[in-house]
Amino acid sequence: MTHEIYIYIAVMSIVTLMIRILPLTLIRHEIKNRHLRSFLYYVPYVTLAVMTFPAILNSTQSQISGGLALIAGILAAWFGASLFQVSSLCCIIVFITELFML
Amino acid sequence: MTKSDEKLITNKQALSEGLRDGIPIGLGYFVVAFTLGIAAKNAGLTPFQGFLTSFLNNASAGEYAAFTVIAADASYLEMVLITLVANARYMLMSTVLSQKFSRETPFYHRILVGFDVTDEIFGITVSRNGFLNPFYNYGAMLVALPGWSIGTALGIMAGNILPTSAVSALSVALYGMFLAVIIPPAKSDRTIALTVAVSFILSFIASYMFDNISAGTRTIILTILIAGLASIVCPVHDKK
Numbered sequence: 014m015t016h017e018i019y020i021y022i023a024v025m026s027i028v029t030l031m032i033r034i035l036p037l038t039l040i041r042h043e044i045k046n047r048h049l050r051s052f053l054y055y056v057p058y059v060t061l062a063v064m065t066f067p068a069i070l071n072s073t074q075s076q077i078s079g080g081l082a083l084i085a086g087i088l089a090a091w092f093g094a095s096l097f098q099v100s101s102l103c104c105i106i107v108f109i110t111e112l113f114m115l
Numbered sequence: 116m117t118k119s120d121e122k123l124i125t126n127k128q129a130l131s132e133g134l135r136d137g138i139p140i141g142l143g144y145f146v147v148a149f150t151l152g153i154a155a156k157n158a159g160l161t162p163f164q165g166f167l168t169s170f171l172n173n174a175s176a177g178e179y180a181a182f183t184v185i186a187a188d189a190s191y192l193e194m195v196l197i198t199l200v201a202n203a204r205y206m207l208m209s210t211v212l213s214q215k216f217s218r219e220t221p222f223y224h225r226i227l228v229g230f231d232v233t234d235e236i237f238g239i240t241v242s243r244n245g246f247l248n249p250f251y252n253y254g255a256m257l258v259a260l261p262g263w264s265i266g267t268a269l270g271i272m273a274g275n276i277l278p279t280s281a282v283s284a285l286s287v288a289l290y291g292m293f294l295a296v297i298i299p300p301a302k303s304d305r306t307i308a309l310t311v312a313v314s315f316i317l318s319f320i321a322s323y324m325f326d327n328i329s330a331g332t333r334t335i336i337l338t339i340l341i342a343g344l345a346s347i348v349c350p351v352h353d354k355k
Contacts, residue, residue: 015188016185016188016189016190016191018159018160018185019164020191021181021184021185021191021194022164022167022168022171024194024195025177025181025194025198026168026171026172028194028198028199028202029171029172029173029174029177029198029202029205030171030229030230032199032202032205032206033205033206033230033231033232034209034225034229034230035206035209035229036206036209036210036213036229037212037216037225037226037228037229037232038222038225039213040210040213040214041213041216041218043214044214047350048347048350049346050214050351051345051346051349051350051351052342052343052345052346053207053210053211053214053342054211054346055307055310055341055342055345055346056204056207056208056338057208057211057237057238057296057297058297058301058307058310058314059310059311059337059341059342060204060207060208060334060338061234061238061293061296061297062297062310062311062315062318063314063317063318063333063334063337063338063341064176064234064290064293064330064334065290065293065315066314066315066319067318067319067322068290068322069287069290072283072286072290073283073286073287074279074280074283078283079287082287082290082291083294086287086290086291086294086295086298087298089294089295090294090295090297090298090299091299091302093299094295095295096136096139096143096235096239096292096295097138097139097142098295099291099294100139100143100289100295101288101291103287103288103290103291103294104284104285104291106287107284107287108280108281108284111280111283111284112280
């Protein structure tokens with residue numbers, strides 16, 4: 014190791030904190046532009062969707078268990094399950110599927 | 116009842132609502148952070164270093180990417196770039212939240228709320244009506260921060276004792292949380308449903324066509340592309 018881990022941690026933390034805090038503190042007025050407002054409205058859904066699929070398929074030991082967890086998670090969330098319920102259901106589905114498959 | 120009393124009570128309520136909504140997030144974080152700790156251990160971090168990293172960063176993909184930089188003993192500049200790319204979405208989320216603050220909310224609340232803008236806390240914050248009450252975020256942070264940072268430290272200490280099947284099952288916890296944030300609004304708003312569907316499809320295609328680009332960079336490019344397109348095709352009418 015030629016690099017110090019604490020410097021790595023300091024570097025990444027400063028970058029992360031600036032990313033989070035600067036927009037909140039610098040943008041203090043209402044954004045009036047309709048397209049920009051719409052863009053910001055859609056951002057969270059797109060980001061989370063993109064991060065979920067297809068990554069969920071490759072996070073598990075088998076793509077099938079990941080795929081089943083995805084379907085189960087979508088259905089559970091659609092029918093009103095809470096954040097914790099959806100999340101646990103996905104884990105349980107993977108565990109059971111892999112128990113029988115592998 | 117004086118005016119300041121009223122405010123105190125609503126802040127208290129907001130704090131307890133934040134705690135309530137933060138508990139599932141904190142538990143989920145704990146589990147995911149535990150698996151993140153395994154990656155941290157492989158990169159050579161001590162439990163305290165893992166705790167510190169997670170307390171200050173609160174970022175799953177960002178930290179994971181950073182641990183690969185540490186493991187590779189890469190340059191500090193590379194650390195800056197990869198953190199920027201992997202966490203750039205928080206810049207967009209923080210911009211969204213800047214629009215939810217009342218002008219009367221003191222400035223320092225913006226810094227403290229900004230400290231913990233995560234996918235999940237952002238998700239529960241944007242879904243609330245009206246101006247943002249920072250105490251709601253503080254409530255959620257009180258459970259989310261320890262869950263994430265202590266989970267990472269414990270993962271470094273004990274991650275290897277978990278069987279592969281358990282790690283595999285736990286690794287989808289994060290995605291389950293993402294689904295719980297995006298699917299309910301998609302049910303009531305068809306534009307969001309369509310946007311989510313398009314995001315899934317394009318993300319799938321991009322993961323094969325551009326597998327030489329990192330997942331974090333793909334996320335940013337696709338977010339700007341798809342959210343930009345959606346804002347042009349279906350601009351949001353102000354409902355309030």
